[in-house]
Amino acid sequence: MTGIDKSFPGVRALSQARFQLLPGEVHALMGENGAGKSTLMKILSGVYQRDAGTILLDGRPSEIASPREAQDRGIGIIHQELALMRDLTAAQNIFIGREPRRFGILDERALNRDAQAIFDSMNLRLDPTVVVESLTIAKQQMVEIAKALSYRSRVLIMDEPTAALNDAEIAELFAIINRLKAEGVGIVYISHKMDEIKRISDRVTVMRDGEYVGTVPAAETPIETIISMMVGRTLGSETFVVPNTADAPVALEVRNLNRGREIRDVSFSVRQGEILGFAGLMGAGRTEVARAIFGADRRESGEIWVHGKRVGISTPRDAVASGIGYLSEDRKLFGLATGLDVRNNIALPSLERFTGPGGILNDAAMRDAARGYIRQLSIKTPSETQEARLLSGGNQQKVVIAKWLLRDCDILIFDEPTRGIDVGAKTEIYKLLNTLAAQGKAIIVISSELPEVLRLSHRIAVMCEGRLTGFLPGGTSQEEIMRLATQREPSMQVRHAG
Template identity: 90%
Template structure:
């Protein structure tokens, strides 16, 4: 790809961008959110039409005007934002539009057999007939990967493929990638995780502000050099200084929270000015606990106390009225109204504040608040009237954070707050969480990245199979966390503490 230009209303996304891929190569494509990585790959995969430039495949110029044409040319993409049909089965999603038929009738048995064979090649235990809407985000991601593999492509684009996967699932994915490399498949690997880039890629191309910066060998290039290429500056990785919250008043107490096998008698407390990290393996019950506290899922038992008062929370509206905000791990489904603009998304949880007599909205007040949030969080958008769906994934995440900051909730639950966010933006969000804690906000951070949990948390609550198995002090080791994350019963001291 050479000389690629692409503009959207109010923003130039790509300017003279370029990229090359060799057979049997894993080529990492990196850059901050909004650098143009996903846009460039959407042009290659037929989602967007380029404004200028040349695309060559096997040395020959090609015109790719639709995703189906790209697939016919042997180019497949696994998008960062999942694009599955939730009411269909896993097998139906994999072969949608290409279903096997017998005598003109859909051959459901063969459809499921073919899907099962792909799952087996991935070492993935998943029933082909399971409805996608019942799957976790991690399992949905694996279905997306299986769908891409089903095309037997020669060029495979992976946009943040491990964002929702645990370490074991990442190891399986890397084994698949190595097998594809050996078969001569060229893989474009987009990720913000530096350790993954060093482990799996052969070369790294960096983009910044829609332009090509450079291409370097992955093995021989220090991580700091790649980061400097991405952000145009040197990032300091200083440890955050979190004020002690041990003697602060209680903001939240959860007592014996229950919901089937997902949440089993979970009890903990959270103080004002404290960051409580929640760690655990995929399916441990962390997100389920957060959703039950927030009223998004009905709990079967247990009590929730806010600032010393027992409260009834039966819906997210109840939780917000009690001063609790929740940033979901699935921003596209639960965090954003993607068809609305940035301004309305930021104001969404605070509309009563901008509603005047007869239900008339104060558009000027909303604009002022949105523009302040855009400056505070460095959201890359041409204006506050840009549709949220047109932003990069990381900037969409910042809009959701801005929504809860504007609501000024006293208790904030951040579920995977830096998923899909580049290293520069991650550092900004860490500092923001630290500043919120210093202001007295009580914060829960759920993260699959142990270094993130250890860097941010005063205390660390660890879950396994729906149970809270222990609470560790900040500064504990990854080994201590993993011991509790694989412990089926709570630690002795936690059981005795009630």
């Protein structure tokens, strides 16, 4: 791909961008959110049409007018945002539009058999007849990967493929990638996880602000050099220290929370000005606890206390009224109204603040508030009237954060706050969380990245199979967290604290 240009209303996404992929190569494509990575790959996969530039496949100029045409030419893509039909089965999602038929009738047995064969090749234990809606985000991601593999692509684009996977699932994915490399498949690997880039990729191409920066060999290039190419500056190794809050008032207390096997007798508290990290393996119950506190899922038993008073939370509206905000791990499904603009998304939880006599919204006040958070969080958008769906994933995440900052909640739950966010934006989010803690906010951070939990947290709550298995100080080791994350029974400390 050479000289690729692409513009959207009010923003130029790509300018003279270029990229090269060899057979049997894993080529990492990196850059900050909004750098143009996903846009460039959507052009290659037929989702967008370029305004200018040339695409050569096997040395011949090629026009790719649609995703179907890209698939026919052997180009597959795993999108960062899941694109599954939630009410269909895993097998139906994999072969949608290509279902095997017998005498003109859908052959369900063959459909499920073919899907099972792909799962077996991935070492994935998954029933092909299960409805996608019932699967975890991690399992849905694996279905997306299986769907891409089903096309037997010569070029396979992976956009943040490990965002929702645990270490064991990542290892399985890398084994699949190495097998595809050996078969001559060229793989474009988009990720913000530096350790993955060093482990799996042969070359790295960096983009910044829609333009090509450079291509370097992965094994020989220090991580610091790649980061500097991405952000145009050198990021320091600043350590963020959360103030000691041992004597601060308790903002949130959860007592004996239960919900089937997902949440089993969970009790903890968070003080004003404290960041409490939640660690654990995938499926440990961290997100389930957050959703139960926020009223998104019904709890079977347990009490929630806010500032020393027991509160009844049955719905998210109740939680917001109690001063609790929740940033979901799935921003597209639960965090944003993607068809609305940035201004309305930021204002949604606080509409009463902008509602005047007769129920008329004060558009000027909403505009000013949105512009303030666009500046504060460095949200890359041409204006506050841009639709949220047109922003990059990381900037969508910042919009979700902005709406809870505007609401001025006393208790904030951040579920995977930096998923899909580049290293520069991560630094901004870390600073923001510590600023909020310094203002007296009580913060819960759920993260699958242990270095992130350790960097941010004053205390760390560790879960395994629905139970809290222990609490650790923020300065602990990854090994100590993993010991508790694989310990099925709570430590004596947790038993006595219940």
